[in-house]
Amino acid sequence: MSELLDCGTTLHALRSAELAKLPPGARTVLGGGAANAHYFNWFNEFYPSAVERHIGVEAYAPRPEDLPPEAEWLPRTLGDLGPVADGEVDLVFAGQVIEHLWPDEVVGFLAEAARVLRPGGLIAVDSVNRVITQAQGWVHPDHTVEFTPDEIQELLGLAGFDDVEVRGVWLCYQREQHRVLPWNLMDIEGASHEWRSSEAADRPEDSIIWWAEARRGDRPPDIDRLRARAEAIADRFRATAMTAVWPEMGTVGHRAPGELVVETPAGAAGVLVDGPRRPVPPGRWIARWRVGLPLPPELRRRVAPGQTLGRVEVCSGDDPVDVLAERALTPAEIGIDGVLREVAVPFVLGETTMCMRFRVQTSGALPLRARVGLDLEPADEYAERRRRPRVWRGDVPFIELRSRYGPRALAARLRGRRAG
Numbered sequence: 001m002s003e004l005l006d007c008g009t010t011l012h013a014l015r016s017a018e019l020a021k022l023p024p025g026a027r028t029v030l031g032g033g034a035a036n037a038h039y040f041n042w043f044n045e046f047y048p049s050a051v052e053r054h055i056g057v058e059a060y061a062p063r064p065e066d067l068p069p070e071a072e073w074l075p076r077t078l079g080d081l082g083p084v085a086d087g088e089v090d091l092v093f094a095g096q097v098i099e100h101l102w103p104d105e106v107v108g109f110l111a112e113a114a115r116v117l118r119p120g121g122l123i124a125v126d127s128v129n130r131v132i133t134q135a136q137g138w139v140h141p142d143h144t145v146e147f148t149p150d151e152i153q154e155l156l157g158l159a160g161f162d163d164v165e166v167r168g169v170w171l172c173y174q175r176e177q178h179r180v181l182p183w184n185l186m187d188i189e190g191a192s193h194e195w196r197s198s199e200a201a202d203r204p205e206d207s208i209i210w211w212a213e214a215r216r217g218d219r220p221p222d223i224d225r226l227r228a229r230a231e232a233i234a235d236r237f238r239a240t241a242m243t244a245v246w247p248e249m250g251t252v253g254h255r256a257p258g259e260l261v262v263e264t265p266a267g268a269a270g271v272l273v274d275g276p277r278r279p280v281p282p283g284r285w286i287a288r289w290r291v292g293l294p295l296p297p298e299l300r301r302r303v304a305p306g307q308t309l310g311r312v313e314v315c316s317g318d319d320p321v322d323v324l325a326e327r328a329l330t331p332a333e334i335g336i337d338g339v340l341r342e343v344a345v346p347f348v349l350g351e352t353t354m355c356m357r358f359r360v361q362t363s364g365a366l367p368l369r370a371r372v373g374l375d376l377e378p379a380d381e382y383a384e385r386r387r388r389p390r391v392w393r394g395d396v397p398f399i400e401l402r403s404r405y406g407p408r409a410l411a412a413r414l415r416g417r418r419a420g
Contacts, residue, residue, distance in 0.1 A: 007184045010197075014169045014170055014200075014209075015095065015209070015211075016042070017046075019047060020048060022047060022091070024048040027051065029043070030055045030089045030093070031054060031055065031056050031093045031094075032057050032078045032093070032094035032095070033057075033100070034056030035060075039056065039095075040070075040071045044068065051070055054072065055084060078105060078112070079101065081116055088118070089117050089121060091117075092117060093123075094125045095125075098152075099144065099147075101145070102145070102281050103230045103233075104227070106230045106234075110158075111159055111160075111223060111226070113159070114160045114217075114220075120215055121216045123161060126209055126210065128140070128209055129148060130148050130237060132180075132183070132206070132207065136172070139241045141277050142279060144281075145238075146237055147233060150205070153166055153212065154229060155226060158222045161214035162214065162216075162217040163215045164214040165212070167200075169207055169211055170196060170197065171200040172206065175206060242278050243374050244275055244373070245374060246274065246372065248272060249268060249270055249271065250262045251263050251264075255340070259371060262369065263367065264362055264367060266367050268362065272368060273360045273371075273372055276356075277355045278356055279352055281349070284346065284378065285346070285377070285379055286344055286345070286378075287344070288342055289312050289343045289344075289358070291343050292334055292337075293309060293331055293334055293366060293368060294337075294367050295338070303336060303366070305332035306331075307331060307366075308363060309331070309362065309365060309366055310360065310363045310368055311361050312343050312345055313325070313358070314357075315359060316354070316356050317357075324347050325346070329360075338369065346379055
C-alpha cells in the first residue's frame with residue numbers, strides 16, 4: 001500500500017511540475033474536470049502567474065462551497081461549452097479528464113476548445129497512455145477511452161491546433177532491456193526513480209502519462225475526420241477494456257490461439273466468468289458470449305434439450321448486482337459437443353451506467369465451458385451485420401444452406417456446387 005501511495009504522490013508531483021512549465025500570462029482559464037476547490041488551489045499554486053478568471057467545467061460533482069474568488073462554476077460536460085463566448089479564453093486545461101469522456105464528447109471538447117480560445121491560445125491536456133496500460137493489464141474502471149501520444153497529437157491537429165508538443169511523465173517501459181516497469185512500483189533495480197522521472201519527457205510513448213500542449217491555429221476543426229478518428233480509437237479501446245472479463249472458477253486453458261476458455265465439471269455451480277466492471281453509455285446494445293457443453297458420447301442421449309445448464313447475465317453494480325437482462329443456457333441452444341457457440345443478449349440503457357458486468361453462471365448440473373471474454377456492440381451495428389448473408393461460391397447464402405439441410409445433405413449439396 002505504501003508503494004501505491006508513494007507512486008500517487010510522485011505522479012501528482014510530476015504533473016504539478018508540468019503545470020509549472022506552462023507559459024505564464026493566461027488571464028482567463030477554462031479547466032475541465034474541476035471536481036472540487038482543491039483543483040483551483042492546486043492550479044493557483046503551480047501555474048506560473050496569477051489568473052483573473054478561472055471557469056471550472058464539471059458535469060457530475062456539485063458546486064463546491066469554498067471556491068476561490070476568481071473561480072466560476074459551469075455545471076456541464078466539456079463537450080458543450082455553449083455559455084463561453086468565442087475567443088474569450090487564454091488557456092484550456094484538461095488534467096486527467098479526457099479519458100472519462102465518450103467519443104462524441106471528445107470531439108465536442110476539442111472543437112469547443114478551439115472556438116473559445118483566442119487566436120494563438122494554448123490547450124494543455126494530459127492523460128494515461130493506452131500502450132502502457134494495456135501492456136500492464138491495468139485499466140481504470142471509470143475510463144471510457146484512452147489515447148496514445150500519437151493519437152492525441154493527430155486529434156489535436158484535426159481540431160485545428162498547431163505546434164503540438166507531447167511529453168512523457170513517469171517512464172514505464174525500459175526499451176534498452178525490453179522491460180515493462182510497473183507504474184505503481186517506486187524502486188526497481190536498474191531503473192531508479194530519478195531516471196524514470198528525467199527520461200520520460202522525451203519518451204511519451206514509453207510513459208504511463210502523456211502531457212500535450214498545442215496552439216489554436218487559423219483553420220477550423222475538421223469535424224468529420226475528427227469524429228471518425230475518435231470513434232475508431234474508442235472502438236479499439238472498447239475491444240480490449242470493455243471485454244476484459246475473467247474466470248471466477250474452473251480450469252483455464254487454450255482452445256484456440258489467443259483464446260482463453262474456462263471449464264467446470266459437473267457439480268460445480270456458480271459464476272464461471274465475470275467482468276469487466278466498466279461504464280457503458282446509453283443506447284441499445286448486444287452482449288455476445290461463446291459457451292459450450294462438453295459431454296462425452298455416452299452421456300449425450302440422456303440430456304433433455306430444454307434442461308437449464310446456467311445462464312448469461314448483463315448486470316451492473318458491485319455485489320449484490322442488479323441483473324438487467326439474462327438468458328438461460330440449454331443444450332438445444334449451445335449443443336452437446338463442447339463447441340463454443342454464440343449466445344447473444346440484447347439490452348437497453350437509458351443513461352450511462354457504471355460498473356457494468358457480463359457474467360456466465362453455471363448450475364453445476366453438467367460440465368460447462370465458456371470463452372474468457374465477450375463482444376459488446378451497438379445493437380444497430382449487430383443487426384446490420386446479421387442481415388448480410390454469407391455466400392458460398394454463388395448467390396445461395398451459407399446460413400440458408402445450413403438451416404435447410406442436415407450435415408450429410410449439406411456436404412453433398414456443397415460437393416455438387418463445387419463440381420458444377
